[in-house]
Amino acid sequence: MDGVITRFAPSPTGYLHLGHAYSAWCAFDFAQRHGGRFLLRIEDIDTVRCRPEYTEAIFADLAWLGFYWPEPVRQQSQHMVTYGDALVQLQDLGLLYPCFCTRKSIQQEIANANRAPHGPDGPLYPGRCRALSMAERMERLHEGQSHALRLDVGRALELLGGVPLHWVDGEQGVEITATPEIFGDVVLARKESPTSYHLAVTLDDHVQGISHVVRGEDLRQATHLHRLLQALLGLRTPIYHHHPLLTDEQGKRYAKRDKSLTLRALRAEGVSAEAIMQRVRSGATLLA
Ligand code: GLU
Numbered sequence: 001m002d003g004v005i006t007r008f009a010p011s012p013t014g015y016l017h018l019g020h021a022y023s024a025w026c027a028f029d030f031a032q033r034h035g036g037r038f039l040l041r042i043e044d045i046d047t048v049r050c051r052p053e054y055t056e057a058i059f060a061d062l063a064w065l066g067f068y069w070p071e072p073v074r075q076q077s078q079h080m081v082t083y084g085d086a087l088v089q090l091q092d093l094g095l096l097y098p099c100f101c102t103r104k105s106i107q108q109e110i111a112n113a114n115r116a117p118h119g120p121d122g123p124l125y126p127g128r129c130r131a132l133s134m135a136e137r138m139e140r141l142h143e144g145q146s147h148a149l150r151l152d153v154g155r156a157l158e159l160l161g162g163v164p165l166h167w168v169d170g171e172q173g174v175e176i177t178a179t180p181e182i183f184g185d186v187v188l189a190r191k192e193s194p195t196s197y198h199l200a201v202t203l204d205d206h207v208q209g210i211s212h213v214v215r216g217e218d219l220r221q222a223t224h225l226h227r228l229l230q231a232l233l234g235l236r237t238p239i240y241h242h243h244p245l246l247t248d249e250q251g252k253r254y255a256k257r258d259k260s261l262t263l264r265a266l267r268a269e270g271v272s273a274e275a276i277m278q279r280v281r282s283g284a285t286l287l288a
Pocket of ligand 1: 009010011043201215216219
């Protein structure tokens with residue numbers, strides 16, 4: 001396979017745990033086996049939850065386990081202008097609208113509705129602000145009302161002429177038809193976070209020339225939406241591998257809140273890097 005580039009893209013909102021080590025290893029091992037390159041990327045767009053000390057810990061913990069990657073490491077917080085430009089591109093296509101709804105008003109509307117379609121992240125946005133007249137939109141914007149920017153998924157699909165989009169599931173070697181509408185009109189930007197995970201990750205995979213996105217099964221559904229953003233913004237579509245999530249002895253997913261299972265905590269208890277990597281490799285399903 002030519003020019004394989006994979007990446008591990010953690011968010012520095014806590015210390016890494018065994019599940020992260022496994023995910024990093026899946027991407028690292030895939031690149032190694034195909035004579036490719038493995039990149040590390042820091043996804044720190046959430047200025048409230050991300051902390052520099054967690055970023056430092058990511059570097060230290062991964063290096064301790066024996067991972068290596070080229071410098072400089074891309075940190076999303078330094079590329080807000082790129083994400084902002086992409087938002088303007090979508091805006092110019094007429095695909096974004098301001099949404100003035102609060103979380104509470106959305107919940108209320110859903111509770112009052114006869115049917116509330118659900119997507120991978122919960123109930124879909126019912127679309128109240130999509131239906132606002134241009135005059136009302138302008139007036140509320142003019143008044144400085146706080147708002148998010150949502151993607152009008154229906155209009156986006158229409159713009160693409162109703163031609164179905166596809167992405168390749170590298171693991172199964174099959175082409176999957178993208179169904180981005182399962183998310184409804186997603187938020188792509190808010191005042192306090194001027195870009196969303198979906199937009200930043202899709203752009204970065206393109207900018208960094210990622211050929212194979214190797215990431216957890218929990219992000220499989222997001223790939224449908226990422227495929228739509230690629231089509232709208234003229235970005236390349238990598239091949240996707242979604243690895244199973246490493247679980248503990250009880251079959252429970254590792255989570256950042258399990259402080260005792262962070263790589264730091266295990267190291268402090270005297271567990272060696274080699275022992276952790278053995279655990280990680282044995283929990284691994286080999287990717288083709
Ligand atoms: N930053 C995401 C996370 O920590 C992963 C993004 C991805 O691999 O696409 O869950």
